Amino acid sequence: MSIMKNAFKRINNVLYLIIALLIASCVNKIDDEIKEGNIPISFSVKTSKTTTKAAKSTFEIGDRTGVFAMLTGNSLDKQRYIDNLLLECGEGSKLIPKKEVYYPEGDATLDFISYYPYQTASVSKGSSLLNVAVQTDQSKAADYSLSNFMTARIEDVSNSEKTVKLEYKHQFAKIKLVLTPKEGEDADDMLKANPRIIATGFKTQAVYDLQSDKLSDIDDASEMDIIPFGTWKKEGNSLSGKEFIVIPQTHSDSGQAFTLEWNGKIYICSLPSAAIKEDTELEIRINALQSTSETLTGVIAGIKEWGFSEQGESENRYDITAIHTASLSFKTSDVYRIYHQGKPVAEVCREYLYATAADAVDSKAIVVYPVQDNERTDLMNGIVLQLPDKTAMIHGGRVSWNESENSLAYTSGHSQPIEKFYIDASKKIVTEKPAAATLAINVSSYVIRDIRNGILQTYPIVKIGTQYWMKEDLQAVYYNDSRSMPLGKTLGGGESYFKWADCDACFYNGEAVLTEKLAPLDWKLPAPNDWSRLKEYVGENASALKKADAWSSDVYSATNETGFGIQPRGLLLERENKTTLVNANSSTAYWVYNSTQKQLDTVVMFTNGNNDIALKNAVKPEGKDYYNAFSVRCIKE
Incomplete structure (x- = not known):
């Protein structure tokens, strides 16, 4: 009985199409051939054994897909019953259409093709081609997800009140990165350093044929740098957690590679020859070793495809010829x-x-x-x-x-x-x-390498205008000739540096400044003219020099456009015959010295109560002949 019923249904469909062809000499207008019925079409996401999102197994509320529908037997480039309808994910993985659509009347069936992420201008009339791309900066979850191009298709769907379940398949590939420290390197130290890694040489744009469900063209001119998604985490003696989505492609002549910035140095690991296939997960394990050669060795530990596994190994060395x-x-x-x-x-x-x-x-x-x-x-x-x-x-x-x-x-x-x-x-x-x-x-x-008494201290550098400044305050506890610098407890005890409880800053009294032994080699303490040039360049705007979120003020907010990064450290003064750290959360002062002075008379002051870069002359306790203690920031000679 069921066989006869299905046969009768197929006969009806054939008769229907024949009648339609007799009415119209060619198929070009859906409205002339078929009418909407009164059964609405509803959609939902069908979760398969594969994940349907880059990081999760379901769509999230607000995710958008596009859907096309054709009468069974018609192709996307010829005739469309539904043309790029926007579906937005709601509660319970239901895909809510932008407008209500209905099945056609009669026994006609529909073929559905859907894709993610949605594009407003997607497939032009008379074509089945869709321009697709991965985001170059995938560090944010939203952009990472938008890189994960997927399609779903279901055919021969008859009118029914049942929900159309769309099962999406990845059309791109995921690359997961693992760093394994080698030869004495420590995973904990590497995690603390938080290496920055980018992928280079990968093509990022292509054309996808929705009708044939295949990539039809990969843009060779679309090679861009890709910033991965995720955060490093320690697993055993390795770091993992970084991954990115890439268009399926073969190893290019220019060579795909990974550029790693680790403790301020750039290292390169090339990708061995491998075909990157759709719907696959490729793990790349990088043997990471800090060296003078600025190269890393890269090993493909395995290509894991859902339902398929392929093993392979290769090691490469790679010269750096491009700066990304x-x-x-x-x-x-x-x-x-x-x-x-x-x-x-x-x-x-x-x-x-x-x-x-x-x-x-x-x-x-x-x-x-x-x-x-x-x-x-x-x-x-x-x-x-x-x-x-x-x-x-x-x-x-x-x-x-x-x-x-x-x-x-x-x-x-x-x-x-x-x-x-x-x-x-x-x-x-x-x-x-x-x-x-x-x-x-x-x-x-480019950093200051300050070696004193066999101890290396490095300082970052910031360029402001034509000046090169230390980006951090001086932290030296030896003079630059490696002679020991006394640790002071109270002002008036001779040349000293001071470390105060609950404060990671170093303060230096004027007697220490006058030794001319504080600045690193090729650097100096800034003279009045150096501070004046800085003031003029930033328009006497102290906010541009103050580290954001470190200062509180009702009037001015620290913006730190320059990267100078001044933080409130306080001033070491004598109050009631007692050495005291004052204004630790609201002020910082730096010594001003021109190398010809026999005595000091000014400091430059920053406070949270104004936006001034002000010279102050309260460098000695009142009535005393010895100096207070302030911070030191150096400038390149």
Whole structure:
């Protein structure tokens, strides 16, 4: 009986299509051939053994997909009954359509094709092709999820009050990263360092044929840097937790690789030749070792596909020839130096650009400068790689600094953010890969290496205008000739440094300053003119120098555009014949010294009660001939 019923239904469908063809000489308008019935179509997500999202097994409320429907037997590029209908996930994994849609009258059945994430302008009429892409910055959960392109299809659905269950399949691949410290490296130390890793050389755009359910074209010109999602966590003696979504592709001639910034140095691990397939999870295990070679070895531990497993191993060494902007975290310093055969050839600065000329700029920026043979930075020829807070096509500009006036001439750019640059054979900075060979280089954060009495202390550097400043306060407990510096308990006991309970700052009295032995090699204590130049450049705006969230004020908020990062440390003064730390949460003062002074008379003061960069002369306790103690911040000579 059931066989006869199904046969009768198929006959009815054939007769229906024949009648429709007789009425119209060609199939081109759905409304002329078939009418909507009164049974609404409802949709839900069907969870399969695979995950349907990058990180979770279900859609979340608010996720959006698109759906097409065709009369069974018709293709997407020929005729559509439902055209890119927006479905939004609601409670219980129900997909709620933007508008109510109905099954057609009669016995006609529908074929559904759905995709995620939804695009407003998706597949044009007469086509079945959809432009797809992964996000280049997948560090945020929302962007990571939007990179996970999926499709679902179900055919021959007859009108029914039952929900249409859409089962989605990954069309892209997931790459999981594992770092394994080697040869004495410690996983806990590595976790604390929190290495920054990016993927390079991966194609990020393609065309997908929804009708054939296959990638039809991968854009070879779409290679971009990808920032992974997740946070490192320790598992055994390895770090895991970073992963990203990538379009299926084969190993490219330019080579996919991973760039790791670890304790301020850049390391490279190349991806061995491997086909990255859809609906697969590829784990890459990197044997991580800090060395002078600036390379890492990479091992493919296994390709895990749902229902399929393939094992393989390979180790690679990889020269660094391109500097990827996304790999520079600026965590250990706001300045990097690029070296060729041990000599600096370029410098990358995260800095604050401010100019009031006709082509004005007031923005944070990432700028690359040439470094001359004498190892001095050529500040006349800077290239603006990115203005991180700007979305307009104004990146790629030029900066030229007048060092005598500490002023900027700026020319706006007309490009997207520059993702990478090269050093050509003539040691010139270029933003397009040159036809000739590029130099193999190393990249390392530029820091002050202050060695005293066999103890190494490093300090980050920040460039503000034409000045290079320590980004942190001095923490030395020895003089720069390695002679021991006395730890003071009370003012008036001679040259000393002071450490106070519940405060991680070091304070130095004036007697210690006058020894001229505090600053690291090639650095000095700033003179009045140095502070004046800084004040002029930031427009006497102390907020631009104060670390955000560290200062409280009802009037001014710390913005720290410059990256100078001043925090409230307090002042070590004598009150009622007792050495006391005052205003620890609301003030900081720095010594001012020009190296010719026989006695000190001023400090520069920052408080949370005003926005001043003020010179103060209360450097001695009242009526005494010895000095108070304040913080020290040094400037490059």
